[in-house]
Amino acid sequence: MAAPSKRRVIVVGGGLAGLSAAVRVAEAGLSVDLFSIVPVKRSHSVCAQGGINACNEIARQQGYSEYEHFDESIYGGDFLAHQPPVYEMAHWAPRIIDLLDRMGVPFNRTFEGQRDLRLFGGSLYKRTHFAGATTGQQLIYAFDEQVRRYESEGKVKKYEHWEFLRPILDANGSCQGIVAQDLRSMQIKAFPADAVVMATGGNGLIFGKSTNSVMCTGGAASRCYQLGAWYANGEFIQVHPTSIPGSDKLRLMSESARGEGGRVWVPRKKGDNRDPRQIPVEERYYFLEERYPKYGNIVPRDIATREIFEICVKDGLGVGGGNMVYLDLTHLDREYLERKLGGIIEIYRKFVGEDPAELPMKIFPGVHYSMGGLWTTYTAKPDGKGMVYGAPNSMMTNIDGLFAFGEANYQYHGANRLGANALLSCIFDGLFCGAGVANYARDRKNAADAADAAIFSNNERIEEDTQRRLIESKGPENPYAIAKEMGEEMTAASTVVKSAERLMQARVKLAELRERFKRISISDTGLWTNQNLSFARATGDMLILAEAMIEGGLERKESRGSHYRTDYQQRDDANYMKTTVAKFDPESSRPSISFEPYDLPLVQPRARTYGKVGG
């Protein structure tokens, strides 16, 4: 352990990326202030189900390697990801599994006591480690426990039920801390820091119903973007092929259901309304298996989602003529299902009231993950094989001193994330890039305690004024209604399939919603635990980030990974093998879109077919 330093680091967000960063920075001898809207143990990482990828000894002896994991992730991401960070992550993955194991994560075991493995999307090797079907929950608990230990030793201070409102920038544009709000007393307060890590997750709520938790608004990223942080690849939103539609959210049905042998099908005959158990096998269309004989049901998510969409919407073969297909586990042994998939089977039982061991589940794609996020940089090794450990710019945004980790940044996953790579990228950011943050904070010249005190009080005042305007606004509009319309519009225009025509329609709709937002009134104007106010503020920020997604989608005139344009159906490497960068223009409050080229040091682009046969 390094010598203690007086320097402080703020971590915003207590999911896997934030907690692992907090642990790493505290271990380096710096003080950590950890901010989270919810008690950190309740962060959205708990919802990850299937597992975490890493090369392992069995796969290695079958010909797999860290390089293969890297190559799969680049191919799965349709050649949009920067390669050095992905290379480094794949090579760190086995160490991360070892660490989690040491921390007590109850990974499933083989009879001999080894860590068990399962198959997952985009790979032909078993390289996914898992704890039942609640792997994310088990991983975040392990880090939550370590943070509690550091908290008891005074190395980490938690600010739970606090919401991030803005980064504090000095006259040179360097980040010197944050303004946050206590969601109980509603006190708005500035906190100085020598480095700020945004580990604030995704933005599913922009699409209304998604698999995300209720706090995943993207509000924090939007607030950084509005103050000059660039937002990259925002148009790349992962729609998970298998979710359970609900009236409050879309509940995830893990890819592990297919990894463990689950089969996706629809009746071959249109309008076949028989009980699925009465439909003989030869009258079932296992369309993923027929179209992708090599990968079958575990093709990557963007592909599975588009196929399901096509089957339902274009071919009209959805169950009962609607937007549903079967995900069938009934051929698998009940005891096996309970042991490997207990958590997700329980979710289906509890929320749908049917037993997946008896009846095929009815599922449809749902918005799940944002590949895009805050633009970040890093230091590549000279040969491009990985990143330099401890480099002070590890996942720093374009704002000096402001970093972004986990789903909040745009690295690792390119145009489509492979299943079970998200938990990995979050922990990797925390541990690997956390070391860089500690170095940055320790060595930076313009320390926060020497900063002009006025910038802290000024930034507090700006947020107090914004809040006052929201409270005093007395128009006819309801923020919940605006958020609902935004979600419906974004889902309709900018998820599985997109076109210029539909995106331009969304642009008009978002402009209308932004205008209406200026005339909202909130029904609760008190200053104690005002969830109404917090939601209203996030709604305004979601509308702004939504526009960056729409504009990026319009400018990217190609199809790549999760971004599929009906009017530009081919991948166009010559023009668009580039990062979309959205910069917020404070004058017009609108994004300007540019494309940033990047090097491909190791893996050259190839056609991404996953062995599809026929049309």
Add this chain to the structure above:
Amino acid sequence: MVSDTQSAPRPSANASRTVRFRIKRQDRPGEAPRWEEFLVDAEPGSNVIACLQQIARMSKTAEGKATTPVCYDSGCLEEVCGSCAMVINGKVRPSCSALVDKVVGPDGTITLEPMSKFPVVRDLAVDRSRAFHNLERVKAWVPIDGTYHLGAGPKDTPANQETRYTLSTCMTCACCLEACPQFNLEEDKSKWDGEFIGAHAISQARLFNAHPTGAALASERLDVLMAKGGVNDCGNAQNCVKVCPKEIPLTESIAAIGRAVTVHAIKSFFSGR
């Protein structure tokens, strides 16, 4: 032309039903609670949270009076984060997995109250920081040497892994504490350490004692659980295990820790500690 059909379907085509919600509300800590009623069109298959979301959108009582949105905690909405526990028709449970059709009374009413063993923050939101504090009391963690690469952890049998996994699904929702006759409201933090620690923390002590590295702290955990507020304060009402949404065998954990504490006490006696 892209259609707007990329949205997931509504959960059911059946008609929604009108449900009357009776909600116990309180504006601030220390203020007197009051009751308000709301009429909600609940879609088939919908849960209590979906109804609370609708109440927030309309902000109007059953009598048509304007009111503030009801305040409540929520997160994942799939019973894995532990946020949304509340007392529904007299029984504590997560509100996300409380399906309207299953909990609605014969008179078409659902009653919501905040948990009573924790200070009310506002309406249905309570402050459960004491439940997390009690995890710290039993050092509910594996004392690793740090996050540098030091090789794999210990091997584990499938049987022990399954036991640990089940215990490790505890999401600190605190339902077990709400249902426990020995666990009572205590707003004074300085008194927490002498009061009953709760089934969740006892079970977590069992979890970490079952891990080869975690067991290094077993003796310290048992010291805490042997003292006032420890496992001997359990009155054996067995309410905890009945309300646990994750069906964690809490009474088994209490029994196991009870035995371990007895052995620990005898050992401590003979070693002169």
